[in-house]
Amino acid sequence: MADQLDRLIVVRPTRGDGEPCYLLALFENAGRPIPTALVEWEQWVDRWCGEYRTLTGKTDIVEVNLGSAIYLFDRAAERVVLAYGTSSEQLHGRDANRMRAFPDGNVGVRRVMGSNAFLADRGHFLGHASGGVLDMNLFPHRRELNRGWSAEGRIFREMERFVAANRGVFFYHRPIYDDDSWIPSQLEYGVLVEDDGWWGGLFQNK
Numbered sequence: 001m002a003d004q005l006d007r008l009i010v011v012r013p014t015r016g017d018g019e020p021c022y023l024l025a026l027f028e029n030a031g032r033p034i035p036t037a038l039v040e041w042e043q044w045v046d047r048w049c050g051e052y053r054t055l056t057g058k059t060d061i062v063e064v065n066l067g068s069a070i071y072l073f074d075r076a077a078e079r080v081v082l083a084y085g086t087s088s089e090q091l092h093g094r095d096a097n098r099m100r101a102f103p104d105g106n107v108g109v110r111r112v113m114g115s116n117a118f119l120a121d122r123g124h125f126l127g128h129a130s131g132g133v134l135d136m137n138l139f140p141h142r143r144e145l146n147r148g149w150s151a152e153g154r155i156f157r158e159m160e161r162f163v164a165a166n167r168g169v170f171f172y173h174r175p176i177y178d179d180d181s182w183i184p185s186q187l188e189y190g191v192l193v194e195d196d197g198w199w200g201g202l203f204q205n206k
Contacts, residue, residue: 105140
């Protein structure tokens with residue numbers, strides 16, 4: 001029970017009485033019922049939070065509801081634990097100035113990884129073309145993966161394009177860390193296709 005309470009600290013808006021998670025609001029926004037494939041979604045999230053906590057130790061995970069997207073954010077480590085939502089129209093045009101003002105992930109990558117550093121983009125956990133925002137949605141994303149320049153990258157980009165082209169589709173992005181930085185070692189990306197089948201991939205980001 002303590003594990004569940006640790007992540008049930010909520011940032012805007014508060015949950016309604018008896019509402020187990022934000023899926024209901026997500027799919028009401030999308031104009032359709034919650035797919036049966038997501039009946040155990042809350043248990044999945046609990047398990048992922050437990051795995052993250054085992055690796056990290058002390059955590060302070062909050063849920064942030066932005067309407068069409070939910071972020072689980074560890075305030076102790078200042079990094080995203082999970083992002084999920086339903087694909088929507090772009091919420092705003094690309095703000096190039098704001099993007100440039102965001103910390104350059106390459107600085108952190110070089111500091112953490114030294115001679116093993118890779119070129120990183122300011123990647124989006126939830127794609128901009130699918131309604132993703134800036135700020136906590138950004139992370140150091142291996143450039144060839146983010147831009148589709150590698151075999152893994154081509155698959156990753158194909159999945160992102162599918163999500164962007166199919167409004168209302170449910171998808172999630174889970175970073176997996178192997179240290180205390182905000183640089184994911186791996187990225188688990190999952191898309192619910194036609195509400196009954198998962199299309200997923202595990203991608204190397206380091």
